[in-house]
Amino acid sequence: MVAVVGLFAPVDAQTSKTRAHVQALASDRLEGRLAGSNGERLAGDYIVSQLQQIGAKPLPGQRDFRLPFEFTAGTKDGGSRISVQLKPDTTDARTSPPSVASGFSRTFESDVRALSFSDNGDVDGTVVFAGYGIVVPDSQDFGYDSYATLDVKDKIVVVLRYFPEDADQKTRSMLARYADLRYKAMAARQRGAKAMLVVTGPRSPNAGELVPMTFDTALAGSGLVAVSISGNVGGAIFRGADKTLEEAQRALDSANPHVAGFAIAGVNVHVHAAVEREKKTGHNIVAYLPATEPIGTTPKPWVAVGAHYDHLGHGEAGNTLAGKDDAGKIHYGADDNASGSAAVLAVASTLAGQPRKRNVLVALWSGEELGLIGSNAFADKKPVPLDQLAAYLNFDMVGRMQDNKLSVQATGTSPAWGRILEQANIAAGFDLQLQADPYQPTDVATFNGASVPSLSFFTGTHADYHKPSDTADKIDYEDLDRVVDFAAAIVRRIEDTADAPQFTKVDQQMQSGGGRAGVRIFTGTIPDYATDAKGLLLSGVIGGGPAEQAGLQKGDVIVEIAGQTIANIYDYTYALEVLKIGQPAKVIYMRDGKRRETTLTPAARK
Ligand SMILES: [Zn+2]
Ligand SMILES: [Zn+2]
The missing domain is CATH 2.30.42.10 (PDZ domain)
Structure with missing residues (x-):
């Protein structure tokens, strides 16, 4: 070891609290730590050994640091098909060529694909065309309900993908919020439909194409058979109507709320939907440092620190931003989120050497990158009752500080945060960027949802975000260590204060079920x-x-x-x-x- 003196002396692995952790977690051997993979298991081994070294214990009632949870790692279509039968008594005089006799029946296989959230099963029945299948809730005071005049009970509904194409911008922006296919499926199910068929209308982008299967981590279907059908199948179904699909879409595209769908009396449809869900098991790693003094009557005798340790593996789960040249390479995830994991281990190590008036829960989540699955599984199972948590501190991407700026998110979850942060920052001296909003795309959202006063630390995004180039050599360890000291001081403060911080609910700024989904x-x-x-x-x-x-x-x-x-x-x-x-x-x-x-x-x- 060579002593280097000077302002820009590199932080040595021996003196940095976090460098060795980041380097271990973001190494080749761990292969990007995808939830449920061998790399995740190896990362877990490393974390468990570090927790054992500082004397942390498995949670009360648990024998192991590893808390497994099951999730769906991928979905594919398992052979969905549909048959369309023109009823014998229908005179199909409208558009069909003379060669097509009445009583036409056809089965399609390549022209149908289950939606990723579909139930598996077979449904048989008559069909109702429900326009765009959009229902804007009454609370929006807007007045658009594709089902207003329709009876779809025990029927198969056909809906158009997206939302009316020719509406003015204001209307489009309202309807887009409720155009997500999951939202459309919910509307159909609530009105008693047995199945939903989605067709991309001839007047829409991607006309006639099937909806790609999206990555969906739900363990089961959404309670409705839901498939997308091609323009061909749509055309076949509309032989039983007195309009073409294009005519029907054109009438709806001005978004006039009085244009309604209609029953397609002339056809019967049989649909077989099959989604294959690949199940895997991920592991949260959760430990605690018991209080060193009797807890007695301390309210909410726990305080929690957490970070997700999983990342994107080789990018196979679909949320990679790797360019063509980098596709399939290891996504090291040094900043996202070896940095946060290292911070949690270092905060725990600091607290392990100090007296504690509350238990400190130390959590390393998996499945975050696939949709906060690990922390949600923990919140469901509650190995520690969440109303016993005085606070939760989250770390996600804390290794690339710029200009001394530290974002602290979710500060709206308690009126206590302003003062606690201000006091802790006297020693730390960060340029703090406070953000009240707790609805962040990281595990802090889970704890806010459970009414736990929370904070999330973040040093900002960068060009290596979700790419193989997010590597350990780009981490700013000196500032990462400062984040550790800052957070440890906040945890100590909460431990030491008899009264737990009060929780405040922050209103969500965007409607769930809309927005992004319709985009x-x-x-x-x-x-x-x-x-x-x-x-x-x-x-x-x-x-x-x-x-x-x-x-x-x-x-x-x-x-x-x-x-x-x-x-x-x-x-x-x-x-x-x-x-x-x-x-x-x-x-x-x-x-x-x-x-x-x-x-x-x-x-x-x-
Ligand atoms: Zn992250
Ligand atoms: Zn991420």
Whole structure:
């Protein structure tokens, strides 16, 4: 070991609290730590050995640090098919060529695909066309219900994918929020339908194409048989109607709420839906440091620190941002989230050497990258009752600090946070970026959902996010160690204070079940979620995407799209809904303090 003196002396593995952990977790051997993989198991071995070294114990009532949970690792179609039978008494005089006799019956296999959330099973019945299948809740005071005049009880409904194509922007943005296929399935099921068939209308993008199977981690179906059908099958079904599918869609596309669907009396449909779900087992690793003093009557005698240790493996789960050249390589996930895991281990190690008035729960979650599965499984099983937690501190991507900026998210979950953070920061000296919103795409959302006062630390996104290039050599260990000290001081403060922080519920800024889900637009922007800047700060653009083609780049701040002011990420999500694929939109953005303008042409996301 060589002593290096000077301002920029590298932090040595011996003196850094976090470097060895990050290097171990982001090594080749662990292969990107995909939940349920061998790499996840090896990462778990490392974490367990570290927890044992500091004297942490399995949770009360548990023999092991590993808490397994089952999840769906992937879905594929298992041979769905559909037959369409024109009833013998139907005179199919409208469009069919003379060669097609009445009593036509056809079975399709390649023209049908189960939706990833479909139930498995067989359904037989008559068909009702329910337009776009969109129901805007009464609370929105908007008045759009595709089912208003229809009786679909025990019927098979056919709905169009997406939302009315020719509506004005305001209407589109409202309808888009309820156009997600899961939401449409829920609406159909609630009205008693037996099955939902989705067809991409002839007037829509991707006309006639099947809906790709999306990655879905749900363990079971959504309680409805739901498949997508091709334009061919749609055409066959509409032989039993007195309009073509295109005519029916055209009538709906102005979004006039009085245009209704109709029963397709002339056909019977049999649908067989089969989704194959591959089950795997992931492991949360959870330990605790028992209080060193009798807990007695201390309210909420636990405080928790946590981070997800899983990452994307080789990118096989579909949420990779790797370019073509990097596809299939190990996604090391040094910042996401070996950095947070290292921080949790280091905070625990610090606290292990100090007196404690509360138990400290130490959690390393898996399955976060697949949709917060691990922390949700913990919240469901409650090996420690969650109302016994005084607070939860989360770490996700804390290794790439820039300009001394530390984002602290979810501060709206307790009125106590402002003062606690201010006091802890006297010693730490960060430029704190406080964000009240707890509805973050990380495990803090789980604990907010369980009414636990929470914080989440984050040093911001970067161009290596979710790419194989997120490697251990790019981590800023000195500042990561400072985050550890800061967080340990906050935990001590909570341990020491007799009263637990009070929980405050923060209103969600975006309707669940809408928004993002209805978005089928691809702009190729990578928003910086960590900023409080007015507008949408780009932390990058996707190579070859529409944003790059429009000349946008990292550091640009978008302030207006297609005439809509963009003040934050929610405005941006909203604005995406009203853009049209292939239709150029004016974008106003700030670069180097100057206002500039460009034109961005959105592409279709498949
Ligand atoms: Zn993460
Ligand atoms: Zn991630």
